[in-house]
Amino acid sequence: MASTADRLSERRNSVIPDIEALPESTLDERGRQRFCSALRRFAIQDMPEMLHKDFDHRVAPARQSEGVPLDDALAIEDAMEGEASYRFYSTLRYNAQEMCFQSVQEPIERALPEMIDLARAAQERNPAGGSLRLDPALPVPDYVSQLDVHLTPGCFHKEWVADDVAQGAVVALGARVFSASMSHRSWGxxxxxxxxxxxxxxxxxxxxxxxxxxxxxxxxxxxxxxxxxxxxxxxxxxxxxxxxxxxxxxxxxxxxxxxxxxxxxxxxxxxxxxxxxxxxxxxxxxxxxxxxxxxxxxxxxxxxxxxxxxxxxxxxxxxxxxxxxxxxxxxxxxxxxxxxxxxxxxxxxxxxxxxxxxxxxxxxxxxxxxxxxxxxxxxxxxxxxxxxxxxxxxxxxxxxxxx
The missing domain is CATH 3.40.50.150 (Vaccinia Virus protein VP39)
Incomplete structure (x- = not known):
């Protein structure tokens, strides 16, 4: 079997291959990704409607009968945060969000050396006429560096090896899982x-x-x-x-x-x-x-x-x-x-x-x-x-x- 370097060498005079095609998921991984996508769709689309009905028909009448006003988001949050329906909704939505990005990590890790080589080749050749300008000394602001935004493991900026592209792949491919079943949404x-x-x-x-x-x-x-x-x-x-x-x-x-x-x-x-x-x-x-x-x-x-x-x-x-x-x-x-x-x-x-x-x-x-x-x-x-x-x-x- 040809090495990554050999395969890239054969393509030096061709267009840049598709970096997004390199992480190949197994049958089990694809099944997991489809499940995560469907679970998040349920958590973000169907469950909020169910939660809203529970609030309208059960929680709000009980609070209003006690003279508690529910005219802003903070009041609604105070009324809902201890309710089993809201706690279940939050648990499901949180885990579905996290699982979407986790579901693509293993295929990305397997393909990472080849992805890095491909990205290097793209930067060297720039056949489309684009450019990439990086600043290793740039301080990453605290609002990015102090937590994994969106529950994305590694956030946007973490680098694990030289010339790393892993987080780019996790964000991009995880977002496919994240949004694949969402209505009215597409990248771009x-x-x-x-x-x-x-x-x-x-x-x-x-x-x-x-x-x-x-x-x-x-x-x-x-x-x-x-x-x-x-x-x-x-x-x-x-x-x-x-x-x-x-x-x-x-x-x-x-x-x-x-x-x-x-x-x-x-x-x-x-x-x-x-x-x-x-x-x-x-x-x-x-x-x-x-x-x-x-x-x-x-x-x-x-x-x-x-x-x-x-x-x-x-x-x-x-x-x-x-x-x-x-x-x-x-x-x-x-x-x-x-x-x-x-x-x-x-x-x-x-x-x-x-x-x-x-x-x-x-x-x-x-x-x-x-x-x-x-x-x-x-x-x-x-x-x-x-x-x-x-x-x-x-x-x-x-x-x-x-x-």
Whole structure:
């Protein structure tokens, strides 16, 4: 049997192979992954509805008969935290989340030497024209380094061997298990929604250079390159294994991405460098103080006529008490301690503090392509029948600069 080095040598003049195909799961491992995916789907979709019914029909009437108001998320949490239904829901959801990432670790470990060699070859050759810029001296911020965010073992940044890509694979392939059975979700789906909306709202908008903040493995960045041909696409993240892995994926796909290891609170790009700045599920992972710094950086980096669009969780002020309670579960149970603090902020205030003009700021629900393929316009907050974030729509906020 040919060695890894021999197999890679044979492919030196070919395109970069698919790094995601190297971890091959056994039949038992595939069965475990399917089970984990189905279990998480049940925990995140079906069980919340059951829990809501238990609250409405049993817990709330009992509390209200005692004169206890249940008009905000904290009151609902206080009422539910000791209930068997909520404890069972939390236990199942926590373990399902953790198991999704654990289910891909063994095939990744078996394939890791070959994956590292492939990532090195991608960086040496760059056949798609992308680039990878790493900074081994970059301090990883405490909000990443102090815990396994999302219950992902090893988090985003841990490196176990030289030129490691393991965490990139765990995050990317674990997320496949995590989301495979979820309705209306697909990797890069957020980018497809935002780019479609931008084209509808700004027919003339054709960015020449763009930035994705907290890009992970760049999968939410690649669709923008397809949506805006010729755009120079940059992505930043603090996790080197994510970037190595993502660079290999992009080079295999023939999509030139320029990935660099940086903290988005202080980037090394010059002023006014980008026409378009985006992110996906990024701000709730960092502190509110860091959020303010990142938005100030976005204002510095955005050129006149540029647009900034961040997809995030809906703010507390935009949802009812039960939905607020539902979203805040992750703060206590999913190693996302900044979740509630971020959602408590008014995006309009944060944008103004960063120097964006109030009349140019926006917050929308955008329809998911899988749920509403024929609808191009944004949902307004007061529109009857609008879907919830994560139930056929995505919440975005942002701003633009005058030309």
């Amino acid at each position: 789906g957020v980018a497809k929604v935002i780019s479609r909306w931008l084209k509808h709202e700004r027919h003339e908008f054709a960015p020449t250079r763009m930035l994705d903040i907290g890009t992970s493995s760049g999968k939410n960045l690649m669709p923008y390159v397809q949506a805006f041909p010729g755009v120079e696409a940059h992505g930043v993240d603090v996790g080197a294994p994510l970037l190595r892995y993502g660079h290999a994926v992009a080079e295999h796909e023939g999509i030139p991405l320029h990935l660099s290891q940086q903290n988005a609170e202080a980037l090394d790009f010059p002023d006014g460098h980008f026409d378009l700045i985006v992110s996906s599920f990024f701000f709730h992972e960092i502190t509110v103080d860091a959020t303010r710094k990142v938005l100030a950086e976005c204002r510095r980096l955005l050129r006149p006529g540029g647009i900034m669009v961040h997809q995030e969780l809906p703010a507390t002020c935009l949802v009812d008490a039960w939905e607020d309670f539902f979203w805040n579960w992750d703060t206590e149970h999913n190693n996302e301690p900044n979740y509630t603090d971020f959602r408590a902020q008014d995006p309009a205030v944060l944008l103004e503090e960063a120097g964006f003009e109030p009349e140019r700021n926006f917050a929308h629900l955008l329809p998911d392509l899988g749920a509403y393929p024929d609808r191009a316009e944004a949902f307004g907050w007061n529109e009857p029948g609008r879907p919830r974030h994560g139930k056929g729509a995505w919440y975005v906020f942002g701003s633009s600069l005058p030309s």
